[in-house]
Amino acid sequence: MTIGLSLILEDAQGEHQEVEAFRIAVHLNDRDLWLEPDGQGGLTLYAESFEDEVETPVITLRPQAVNQFGLTVSLEPVEDGHEHGPDCGCEHDH
Numbered sequence: 001m002t003i004g005l006s007l008i009l010e011d012a013q014g015e016h017q018e019v020e021a022f023r024i025a026v027h028l029n030d031r032d033l034w035l036e037p038d039g040q041g042g043l044t045l046y047a048e049s050f051e052d053e054v055e056t057p058v059i060t061l062r063p064q065a066v067n068q069f070g071l072t073v074s075l076e077p078v079e080d081g082h083e084h085g086p087d088c089g090c091e092h093d094h
Contacts, residue, residue, distance in 0.1 A: 005037060029073045031057050047073050054078055 004022045011017075023036035025048075032048040047057035055075035062070040 003037065005035070028071075029075075031073050033059070033071075033073055 004020050005024060007019050007021060007024065009017045009019060023034055025032040025034045027033075033045065034048065035043055035045050038044045045059065047059055049057055054077060056078050058074050058076050060072045060074065062072075064070050
């Protein structure tokens with residue numbers, strides 16, 4: 001099983017460059033959006049977040065076609081008193 005990601009980067013002229021990385025980030029809406037292998041043949045996607053911030057990043061996927069989706073990152077207010085943990089449902093442990 002592959003531990004990292006095999007990437008194909010395409011420039012404006014359509015030229016391809018293949019590279020290997022353990023994880024990658026795309027800067028979107030002032031946040032780094034990370035993609036990394038989950039160790040079971042799939043991918044984990046998450047947006048960076050910071051301790052003590054008043055907004056949390058929310059990733060939204062919208063189906064656009066059978067093999068395509070749109071992705072946005074927006075910021076929503078953090079709930080008062082929310083504590084991250086294994087049972088909070090936000091998939092973000094501190």
